Amino acid sequence: xxxxxxxxxxxxxxxxxxxxxxxxxxxxxxxxxxxxxxxxxxxxxxxxxxxxxxxxxxxxxxxxxxxxxxxxxxxxxxxxxxxxxxxxxxxxxxxxxxxxxxxxxxxxxxxxxxxxxxxxxxxxxxxxxxxxxxxxxxxxxxxxxxxxxxxxxxxxxxxxxxxxxxxxxxxxxxxxxxxxxxxxxxxxxxxxxxxxxxxxxxxxxxxxxxxxxxxxxxxxxxxx
Ligand code: AMP
Numbered sequence: 001x002x003x004x005x006x007x008x009x010x011x012x013x014x015x016x017x018x019x020x021x022x023x024x025x026x027x028x029x030x031x032x033x034x035x036x037x038x039x040x041x042x043x044x045x046x047x048x049x050x051x052x053x054x055x056x057x058x059x060x061x062x063x064x065x066x067x068x069x070x071x072x073x074x075x076x077x078x079x080x081x082x083x084x085x086x087x088x089x090x091x092x093x094x095x096x097x098x099x100x101x102x103x104x105x106x107x108x109x110x111x112x113x114x115x116x117x118x119x120x121x122x123x124x125x126x127x128x129x130x131x132x133x134x135x136x137x138x139x140x141x142x143x144x145x146x147x148x149x150x151x152x153x154x155x156x157x158x159x160x161x162x163x164x165x166x167x168x169x170x171x172x173x174x175x176x177x178x179x180x181x182x183x184x185x186x187x188x189x190x191x192x193x194x195x196x197x198x199x200x201x202x203x204x205x206x207x208x209x210x211x212x213x214x215x216x217x218x219x220x221x222x223x224x
Contacts, residue, residue, distance in 0.1 A: 003106055008113060008116065010121065011128070012114040012198045017114060017206060021083050021209065027080050027083060031085040032084075033086045058172075081109075089179050091186055094187070108187070108190070108192050115197060116198035127140035129158040130159060132158070136152075
């Protein structure tokens, strides 16, 4: 079982790197934001409960989020592990995850922080566009589609998520950076934390994350 937590502020590139790690490790990419959006589209009780918080750029309450994540990790495709993206976002969630894994003889093997200064994040986030059909991500300046407003991969229209609009971004960053710090400190204290520079190009960030994971797997990373 390999349980990797990807940490970073919104816009740090977690989703992009999670896809790379998924292909490399052969374990599912579990993003709580995606789980909430899927639940909302299906109008499940969790989706409807989460909607107001998501629209306001706020965190969904811990109990709802933890229940949803544990249900996801209990599915067969996660038996060999998972890459968590967007969870944990609070110290309460981090402790709940540790307890859930400990009960199954596991632990968080690595908590990988993709570090990007706060001032870079608003610029990155306000350029993000997502395809309607499958959520393929684009960026107005860093990763534009070949045809404006259209997904390269499936031709579906691109849209900007409500929570990627500038006014929502500022609220989201302010409320989430403090929580991120608490989670980072949690994994610093357990010894699982590894930090990479998220200002580097995508390929270099991937390489740095891969090297950090190899060091963890080889037991040479100085983990106490
Ligand atoms: P994301 O796609 O990770 O930016 O998540 C979109 C929204 O889903 C967030 O703004 C929150 O409202 C909610 N969300 C996702 N993950 C969590 C989490 N671990 N804890 C609380 N709320 C979350």
